[in-house]
Amino acid sequence: MxxxxxxxxxxxxxxxxxxxxxxxxxxxRLKKKDSWPHHQFGEREIRFSAEDVKAIQxxxxxxxxPDPRSAPRIGSAHKRGPQIGTRAGRKAS
Numbered sequence: 001m002x003x004x005x006x007x008x009x010x011x012x013x014x015x016x017x018x019x020x021x022x023x024x025x026x027x028x029r030l031k032k033k034d035s036w037p038h039h040q041f042g043e044r045e046i047r048f049s050a051e052d053v054k055a056i057q058x059x060x061x062x063x064x065x066p067d068p069r070s071a072p073r074i075g076s077a078h079k080r081g082p083q084i085g086t087r088a089g090r091k092a093s
Contacts (some may be wrong), residue, residue, distance in 0.1 A: 010039065010047035019053065034059060 011019070017027035030036060036059075037052040048056075 008050045010049050011053065013046050013048070016048050016053065016056075020056075 013027050013031070014024050017024045020027070022030075031038060031046070036048075037055050039047045039049065039052070041047065
């Protein structure tokens with residue numbers, strides 16, 4: 001069996017846990033619960049490729065919150081109610 005030296009080595013669950021700064025048991029639980037991509041060899045050997053690690057990181061990446069100043073003020077006029085002196089609430093003649 002020849003190894004390709006340009007391919008990075010596959011990581012164990014323990015190494016992935018250390019990379020993400022979580023415990024080994026948390027890594028196993030999240031792998032099962034959140035369906036982390038991985039390679040399984042036999043019944044007990046689990047390895048993660050670089051692509052697997054990137055996909056896992058993308059699963060948990062949070063999008064930046066929108067700027068509240070640019071967000072529309074939905075429902076603000078409704079909360080205030082009709083303004084005195086406006087046509088709100090009057091029937092059209």
